[in-house]
Amino acid sequence: xxxxxxxxxxxxxxxxxxxxxxxxxxxxxxxxxxxxxxxxxxxxxxxxxxxxxxxxxxxxx
Amino acid sequence: xxxxxxxxxxxxxxxxxxxxxxxxxxxxxxxxxxxxxxxxxxxxxxxxxxxxxxxxxxxxxxxxxxxxxxxxxxxxxxxxxxxxxxxxxxxxxxxxxxxxxxxxxxxxxxxxxxxxxxxxxxxxxxxxxxxxxxxxxxxxxxxxxxxxxxxxxxxxxxxxxxxxxxxxxxxxxxxxxxxxxxxxxxxxxxxxxxxxxxxxxxxxxxxxxxxxxxxxxxxxxxxxxxxxxxxxxxxxxxxxxxxxxxxxxxxxxxxxxxxxxxxxxxxxxxxxxxxxxxxxxxxxxxxxxxxxxxxxxxxxxxxxxxxxxxxxxxxxxxxxxxxxxxxxxxxxxxxxxxxxxxxxxxxxxxxxxxxxxxxxxxxxxxxxxxxxxxxxxxxxxxxxxxxxxxxxxxxxxxxxxxxxxxxxxxxxxxxxxxxxxxxxxxxxxxxxxxxxxxxxxxxxxxxxxxxxxxxxxxxxxxxxxxxxxxxxxxxxxxxxxxxxxxxxxxxxxxxxxxxxxxxxxxxxxxxxxxxxxxxxxxxxxxxxxxxxxxxxxxxxxxxxxxxxxxxxxxxxxxx
Numbered sequence: 153x154x155x156x157x158x159x160x161x162x163x164x165x166x167x168x169x170x171x172x173x174x175x176x177x178x179x180x181x182x183x184x185x186x187x188x189x190x191x192x193x194x195x196x197x198x199x200x201x202x203x204x205x206x207x208x209x210x211x212x213x
Numbered sequence: 214x215x216x217x218x219x220x221x222x223x224x225x226x227x228x229x230x231x232x233x234x235x236x237x238x239x240x241x242x243x244x245x246x247x248x249x250x251x252x253x254x255x256x257x258x259x260x261x262x263x264x265x266x267x268x269x270x271x272x273x274x275x276x277x278x279x280x281x282x283x284x285x286x287x288x289x290x291x292x293x294x295x296x297x298x299x300x301x302x303x304x305x306x307x308x309x310x311x312x313x314x315x316x317x318x319x320x321x322x323x324x325x326x327x328x329x330x331x332x333x334x335x336x337x338x339x340x341x342x343x344x345x346x347x348x349x350x351x352x353x354x355x356x357x358x359x360x361x362x363x364x365x366x367x368x369x370x371x372x373x374x375x376x377x378x379x380x381x382x383x384x385x386x387x388x389x390x391x392x393x394x395x396x397x398x399x400x401x402x403x404x405x406x407x408x409x410x411x412x413x414x415x416x417x418x419x420x421x422x423x424x425x426x427x428x429x430x431x432x433x434x435x436x437x438x439x440x441x442x443x444x445x446x447x448x449x450x451x452x453x454x455x456x457x458x459x460x461x462x463x464x465x466x467x468x469x470x471x472x473x474x475x476x477x478x479x480x481x482x483x484x485x486x487x488x489x490x491x492x493x494x495x496x497x498x499x500x501x502x503x504x505x506x507x508x509x510x511x512x513x514x515x516x517x518x519x520x521x522x523x524x525x526x527x528x529x530x531x532x533x534x535x536x537x538x539x540x541x542x543x544x545x546x547x548x549x550x551x552x553x554x555x556x557x558x559x560x561x562x563x564x565x566x567x568x569x570x571x572x573x574x575x576x577x578x579x580x581x582x583x584x585x586x587x588x589x590x591x592x593x594x595x596x597x598x599x600x601x602x603x604x605x606x607x608x609x610x611x612x613x614x615x616x617x618x619x620x621x622x623x624x625x626x627x628x629x630x631x632x633x634x635x636x637x638x639x640x641x642x643x644x645x646x647x648x649x650x651x652x653x654x655x656x657x658x659x660x661x662x663x664x665x666x667x668x669x670x671x672x673x674x675x676x677x678x679x680x681x682x683x684x685x686x687x688x689x690x691x692x693x694x695x696x697x698x699x700x701x702x703x704x705x706x707x708x709x710x711x712x713x714x715x716x717x718x719x720x721x722x723x724x725x726x727x728x729x730x731x732x733x734x735x736x737x738x739x740x741x742x743x744x745x746x747x748x749x750x751x752x753x754x755x756x757x758x759x760x761x762x763x764x765x766x767x768x769x770x771x772x
Contacts, residue, residue, distance in 0.1 A: 159308060162307060163304075165303070166301050167301075169297035169300045169301050170451050170454060176447060181425070183418075184426070185424055185428070186440060188440075188442070189293065189428075189495075192296045192300075193492055195297065196300055196491050199304065200485060200488050203303065203307050203481075203484065204485050204486075207482065211478070
């Protein structure tokens with residue numbers, strides 16, 4: 153039962169990509185990419201990482 | 214012929230893919246191939262890899278890969294909304310879809326409307342959800358053809374007949390092999406697509422500060438502070454991303470892809486790793502900026518040809534041919550799954566529910582296969598006979614429309630509190646609001662001139678409320694809010710006035726059931742390598758007016 157609390161971690165990737173003022177900026181740029189673009193692409197990694205962690209922590213057996 | 218190499222590679226790849234599509238019916242074939250589960254859900258036997266490719270090909274459609282660079286080319290940073298949208302949807306799907314998978318396997322449900330039927334005990338609501346799903350998905354199929362058409366236009370192929378041939382190929386292998394065909398073809402499509410994206414990105418990235426220059430030229434074109442969203446565009450951006458994220462897994466074709474998975478862990482693993490496609494999609498979208506920087510001109514002013522024209526201008530011919538093939542094959546996968554999903558909705562929730570309740574599984578399958586042909590014929594008609602803009606408009610409406618099934622299908626996975634009549638009323642009010650607001654929205658040129666008076670976009674300007682700060686909000690979310698208010702408001706009223714509730718035949722533990730649990734039936738014979746016994750078709754949903762023996766279905770009157 154207590155394993156279920158790990159699901160709350162999923163709130164992070166569900167909410168962070170929606171906080172537009174957080175990433176609607178140019179700096180810091182990486183390899184020519186303004187933060188607006190590489191930041192949002194980085195949220196992909198954030199989402200995959202979070203879901204994988206939750207998946208492993210809540211696995212049965 | 215100016216595009217000889219490109220056309221040969223394109224045609225060659227297309228033919229090479231059609232073969233496996235036809236042979237797919239033999240792939241992991243169960244002993245009996247005569248019910249809807251084996252045709253329309255691939256016997257619910259797909260493991261993590263197949264599921265990943267199938268859902269990836271299903272959700273990230275060819276049209277998306279063509280339309281997003283076109284959008285970035287046309288409107289700039291706002292077109293990037295697809296990236297947060299295709300991230301936010303996954304954590305939500307991760308929890309909700311595993312529940313849907315479990316309850317669908319316990320009760321033998323095939324479509325989202327099946328679930329609504331079981332959960333809220335209402336044929337009418339299920340019919341409404343089914344019709345909504347069909348209406349939302351049909352134009353989406355037509356859009357896939359428009360993606361292929363953009364490629365053909367760039368190649369200078371005249372006439373509509375190549376498109377008709379592509380569709381005939383699609384129709385034949387889907388009819389023959391069911392969901393197995395797109396699952397197998399998705400492998401080919403993704404290998405092609407991944408290779409092409411990598412090649413293009415390397416080509417762009419080889420030049421020093423290439424991306425800096427690309428973003429700079431976008432800045433020059435859109436006159437913004439950096440190539441970014443204006444502050445007035447933020448609400449529209451975030452509401453569009455959120456609304457689309459909530460809608461994506463309500464689409465029948467997404468649910469079909471999920472239900473075909475073998476067990477819960479497959480669903481979870483697939484969803485946890487699918488965002489890789491989002492990264493690829495985001496990078497492809499940025500090619501719209503590359504097109505600006507390199508001075509690519511869309512063919513005949515059609516923005517959808519921006520990406521094909523870019524590929525044609527800057528890649529070696531054979532590689533451009535591969536890219537076109539990736540788009541063409543990429544259109545077949547989602548179009549096939551979508552036609553299967555809509556056909557299942559028709560066969561299960563309209564034909565068997567209303568037209569012929571006594572239909573045998575084999576008859577149901579026959580109807581579904583024919584319906585899949587009819588759906589594709591309809592979609593082809595859309596593209597070939599009507600103005601393509603009509604399909605784009607309908608798809609715009611479609612995403613607003615499908616979002617209105619969220620209370621019944623999405624929230625229904627967590628609660629059965631809603632009254633069935635309240636859900637019907639909410640859904641209808643949401644649909645009406647959505648269509649009315651879309652009708653109210655004009656399409657504006659960058660200069661502010663009205664290009665078209667109606668159905669010009671999905672962002673509703675706050676100026677309608679007297680707030681003149683340039684902000685807008687996604688119409689789907691407004692309609693959803695109306696929908697929820699009506700549903701939540703009417704439920705207690707209906708209960709208080711004694712309108713009877715529907716029967717909920719699902720139990721709490723049904724939503725957690727997994728492969729191997731005694732309640733999950735029809736799985737042992739489907740797992741790879743297991744004995745292939747004839748699949749026994751079980752009907753868990755009680756038919757209208759037909760008493761169901763208590764030994765097979767437990768009744769619970771909802772309080």
